[in-house]
Amino acid sequence: MQTIRPVPFTRVTLQDSFWAPRQHTNRDVTLPLMYDRLKETGRLDALRLDWKPGKEPVPHIFWESDVAKWLEAASYSLAVHYDPQLDALLDEVIALIALAQQSDGYLNVYFTVVKPQYRWLDLRDAHELYCAGHLMEAAVAHHAATGKRTLLEVLCRYADHIATVFGPEPGQKRGYCGHPEVELALVRLYRATGEERYLKLSQFFVDERGRLPLYFHGEQAARGGAPSYFSNPLSPSDRGYDPAYCQSHKPVREQTEVTGHAVRAMYLYSAMADLAGETGDGSLLGACRALWDHLTGRLMYVTGGIGSTEKNEGFTTDFDLPNAHAYCETCASIGLVFWAHRMLHLTGEGKYADVLERALYNNVVSGVSLDGRRFFYDNPLASSGSHHRRDWFSCACCPPNVARLLASLGQYVYSESAGGAAIHLYIQGSGTVDVASYTVKLHQSTQYPWDGHVRIRVEPQQPASFTLSLRVPGWCRAATLSVCGQAVPVEVQNGYARVDRLWHPDDLVELSLEMPVERVYADPRVEANLGCVALQRGPLVLCAEAADCGPGLAALALPRDVQLQAAYEPDLLGGVVSVTGRALRPVVPSTGGGSLYGTEPWTTEPVTFKAVPYAVWDNRLAGAMRVWLREA
């Protein structure tokens, strides 16, 4: 496959029953609701810089990032669905941001009004450059959506200021942020402005990361001994900090194992992939490949969730994938989508699209309720019934992250290159791709993910010769293909079937992906899933919920040979394909005086079992849930 570029979401429409309603809800419900939250929690007013000691709430170090992701999401929405009120609201918020900018270009509420004496002195914990990065992403999105340069210019000035503070020259700081983000944002700023200095600054931050002596070790002294933002006040020393938490335990090119905080890792690896693409740096790509194999071969949940524990919001040891205590932060899976998308375009390999799809259709979309009003921060694979989405979080990174992802979802569907077009995701709707000097419109008709049959109408401006690459997902064991009614043998290379021909307007491609219910088994080194099976149909991982299966989900066992039926239920959870079958449930001993332990295995009784997509769990009555079921 040649070098390919994503087709921007502005040239893609989604008209399916799975994603399009999510996008509408995101626009009509989530974005307005999120603005209200930003307002009522003080995140917007903090930009007025009128905080004084004693006043509540105290601006938090994260706050700009929440505002920025909302701005980014709203800009994406505006780009495809113009709304003058939203446009004006964005201008208002951007004016606040512009006023908060200092004369030297600096722009951070916390370190302007709360702790001005520590500006750039707590890179490890205080998220200063992280917030800057999110504001840059918002600026790029706003400029692209509206053509206005208001926010873009603010952020360019800030980036220019940052470039004076950080760098290899004498007097400059050789530091980098404890939470990667600015690195990928600077690449976006470079692409939006063409200013190479932003690319170079991103490179600097990535190259410095993990150099010894660890930059963070000197910060405390520079603060006169004051503890860092998240230090335990009882033990203010930096010595206990594990640099692997923020992927700075060694130079990034030497990193082969995924470590630490999952979102930090995904944002860093995304930037590494960006830089590999921009500069052709093979050592960065090599590190990305090794990290990818480690992540997906040893650390990823079947839902595309990553990060096993709340303790570090991140990774633990290989194959440690507990279900009920899985962390699987929504933001981490979104970060995985970002990274996978970049790896796909760097390599053209379908394995990256497989993981992108897995994360998107399961862990990511689980992050928001069907009504767009409630959010998961962590997405466990089993719940006793007490885990539910919430309206908002004091650390509110996930809700606006889902919002910006949904608003820009179209960008993951198609790619274009000089020699052809590729379809990565099957979503009813259309995309306009540029192939060499032609414009080609691709129309998908499909019930995907409920059905694996996809009709693609190819509409070049004029007859045109190019390759259409169609992804054959890794989960699919049998696919058939026809072009204009003629069966074509499906030869899958790197995850794609390719049709190379002279295309005429209204040529029809039909791809049929067999989509049976699959039983999925984990590597036996995953202790949590020993003796267990998960169900997957197409890209969707299924789960059993108490709402369908009653109590005692943990004890439910699926006989290995039981028949499972898939059926579309239009009235269930907005319309989903559910899977039913017979399972076995232990007969609970009659209560009273019984012994906990006996020498006979418990008896079982057959019960009806139903599974629904994990994507939509916890949208009914509160109850238990399980992805991995015992197998009898």
Add this chain to the structure above:
Amino acid sequence: MQTIRPVPFTRVTLQDSFWAPRQHTNRDVTLPLMYDRLKETGRLDALRLDWKPGKEPVPHIFWESDVAKWLEAASYSLAVHYDPQLDALLDEVIALIALAQQSDGYLNVYFTVVKPQYRWLDLRDAHELYCAGHLMEAAVAHHAATGKRTLLEVLCRYADHIATVFGPEPGQKRGYCGHPEVELALVRLYRATGEERYLKLSQFFVDERGRLPLYFHGEQAARGGAPSYFSNPLSPSDRGYDPAYCQSHKPVREQTEVTGHAVRAMYLYSAMADLAGETGDGSLLGACRALWDHLTGRLMYVTGGIGSTEKNEGFTTDFDLPNAHAYCETCASIGLVFWAHRMLHLTGEGKYADVLERALYNNVVSGVSLDGRRFFYDNPLASSGSHHRRDWFSCACCPPNVARLLASLGQYVYSESAGGAAIHLYIQGSGTVDVASYTVKLHQSTQYPWDGHVRIRVEPQQPASFTLSLRVPGWCRAATLSVCGQAVPVEVQNGYARVDRLWHPDDLVELSLEMPVERVYADPRVEANLGCVALQRGPLVLCAEAADCGPGLAALALPRDVQLQAAYEPDLLGGVVSVTGRALRPVVPSTGGGSLYGTEPWTTEPVTFKAVPYAVWDNRLAGAMRVWLREA
């Protein structure tokens, strides 16, 4: 069964290969080592009351209890194995204690030298009465062992002082200790001295417990707002305290469900049983019976461990019995032995002896290494290889608790009553029992717990008519009995087979308890053990250790129909019966590029499997361990 009394350990000798070496090690290794620890950690010197602010270490509120339990254990040792040096050492420590006593009888280091202003003002957290209780138990033991009244008189004075402070009269405090212990100790003091006021004080504490308004809620005001000892300094309010933690959420007679901190619960229930026995209070016995059924039917591990979580060192919800994170504090199982022993003697029901035996042979004895030098605080039922016994603990309740239990173990073997004798535990050795006006010596010859054959030589002073009750353990499915060579039908009532006859010197009873390897299944509501089996042989729960089975214990599966062979291995772990068989282990996919998830179940390969008694785990090379194994 008539009212029975335990035969004191001073009339019992143990000469078996399981317990006798433990007792010798306890005497020769553990007790001297523990004295050294008490000395070197400052616990003994603190009694000199010469602490001043700024001096390290600061005396801890628990310290007297550690000294007291060592004194108690050493006294038991002295009672059956006189050692003039130990006798003198005890006198020395007792002299220190006597000097620490204040003129009003008060005796507590912390509240004499560190926080004198809070004497009796932090009953909830500060363990003041708890320490008093342990000192009383030590005093009773020392007096019984040596005839000396030195410590007994100190503690009687202290108890008399306590009786002036606490009580129902005007001006007295209607409080009780956050950690029960003094209640059972006062009953012992009453029995040792005949002074009914100690019994009444115990009754007062038990009766007050859980009365509303909760006593503890008023303590903070009485301290002028100072937080209690274990309050979070950031939230000094008492409001967040859960009175169920210390079983004071309702009056004890209304408690039907076991709650809170496990050791606290066991010590309280033991006192309730004591008082039920002394006073004939049926409502206390009724509460004990309900609590017992709840504990053993829903909250007890197969090892006799209790307390599922470190968070409260205690109970969580019904059937919540995780294995790797089991807390199962050694002290809690010892407390269970105490309570079971009392319930057995109140009711004569073998179910209490069954639990006593289960706790003793598994969780309790696991608490100390074979060499007597290292101790478990918590006794999980699975370990990844990182859980090991330790030399000592800053909160060192468990080591001296094991020591006093082992030193007085003989008391659990026999009982006597006007009409007969009972044997509860089969341990080679002998006991001298008083039956009516006769003295009868009972000699056991047995390899128990390695073998279920027990020969009992009955040696009455003269021919005597009485009932000999022989426990038929709950784990035993087939027992045979013969008396003087004549087979006798085994009729088990309340857990005991009874032989009522005119006994002559040298009459021989032979009891044969079938002891196959049993597969044990947990109630299916125990989520942690779904699909799993434990192995038990006689009273011993077995476990698999990496030392025998290699890595990947979690993945090991025992086919339901596999044959298991038990064999005595004299050179293994001091001589144990191990169990071997064939198990299945998943074949780990060859490394590199593999996917974590696939649609085929993993393949397995047969491996040799060996299990050893849980009692002796972690006495070899560090490695993983599991009690509950997957069943294939």
